[in-house]
Amino acid sequence: MKIVNEMKGACMLVSVEGRMDALTAPEFEKACADFLDQGKTNVVVDFALLEYISSAGLRSILASAKKLKSKGGDLRFCGLTGMVEEVFRISGFQAMFTIVPSFDDIAGS
Amino acid sequence: MTVEDNIALHIPASVERLEEARAFVGARAEALGVPPTLTMKLDLVLEELLVNVGSYAYPDGGGDLEICCSVESDDSDGSGSFCLRLCDWGVHFDPLAKDDPDVQADMDERTVGGLGIFLATQMADECSYTRTGNRNEFKACFSF
Numbered sequence: 001m002k003i004v005n006e007m008k009g010a011c012m013l014v015s016v017e018g019r020m021d022a023l024t025a026p027e028f029e030k031a032c033a034d035f036l037d038q039g040k041t042n043v044v045v046d047f048a049l050l051e052y053i054s055s056a057g058l059r060s061i062l063a064s065a066k067k068l069k070s071k072g073g074d075l076r077f078c079g080l081t082g083m084v085e086e087v088f089r090i091s092g093f094q095a096m097f098t099i100v101p102s103f104d105d106i107a108g109s
Numbered sequence: 110m111t112v113e114d115n116i117a118l119h120i121p122a123s124v125e126r127l128e129e130a131r132a133f134v135g136a137r138a139e140a141l142g143v144p145p146t147l148t149m150k151l152d153l154v155l156e157e158l159l160v161n162v163g164s165y166a167y168p169d170g171g172g173d174l175e176i177c178c179s180v181e182s183d184d185s186d187g188s189g190s191f192c193l194r195l196c197d198w199g200v201h202f203d204p205l206a207k208d209d210p211d212v213q214a215d216m217d218e219r220t221v222g223g224l225g226i227f228l229a230t231q232m233a234d235e236c237s238y239t240r241t242g243n244r245n246e247f248k249a250c251f252s253f
Binding site: 083 | 124125127128149150152153156157160212213214215216219221222224225227228231232
């Protein structure tokens with residue numbers, strides 16, 4: 001799994017590539033914890049290049065989202081495709097989070 | 110017709126062995142003629158089951174897991190089903206006995222975790238659990 005992040009206006013845009021599974025998901029949670037430490041709490045995650053996600057990935061996403069929310073921030077998503085989109089739908093994450101087709105669709109970005 | 114595969118992978122039930130388990134199931138699926146479109150579903154179900162055995166069947170760690178695969182095909186119409194079987198010798202644990210998580214709940218109501226077996230049962234077409242003696246067996250089948 002590869003994580004690339006950059007500031008885009010007021011948002012931290014995080015692109016995640018590859019597989020988010022039981023072995024790699026903690027890296028995502030760590031990255032979000034680092035953003036929080038830096039005071040960057042508006043995080044947008046681009047999953048266009050993520051090909052696989054398991055419940056371990058969902059766990060790290062929910063844990064991170066709760067922490068960001070408690071500091072007045074949030075975690076939003078774009079670029080969901082294939083099985084990643086299916087896992088989001090089945091788990092109810094699609095309804096729970098703000099999800100847009102691409103980063104350009106984020107309001108105020 | 111059922112093609113029972115007598116090739117099994119016997120490994121410690123540890124998430125550290127996930128890559129090895131995934132490579133094994135991927136190779137068996139390919140050898141048994143399973144279409145690559147099923148790969149991601151198989152990967153997901155395998156991961157959730159492996160993690161589950163590691164956490165619940167062997168809460169103190171240090172147990173073994175056996176993985177094997179089979180294909181059941183209907184010769185009349187060419188349809189088939191690929192079945193993944195995971196066996197362990199841990200404590201009696203039926204993952205299917207658990208209530209489904211509330212996937213309608215909002216973020217504040219949700220607890221972190223508890224989605225693994227639910228995802229696995231949603232992705233597979235058929236799941237069953239059997240306890241025989243001191244052995245847990247979980248079977249997940251995928252139609253193709």
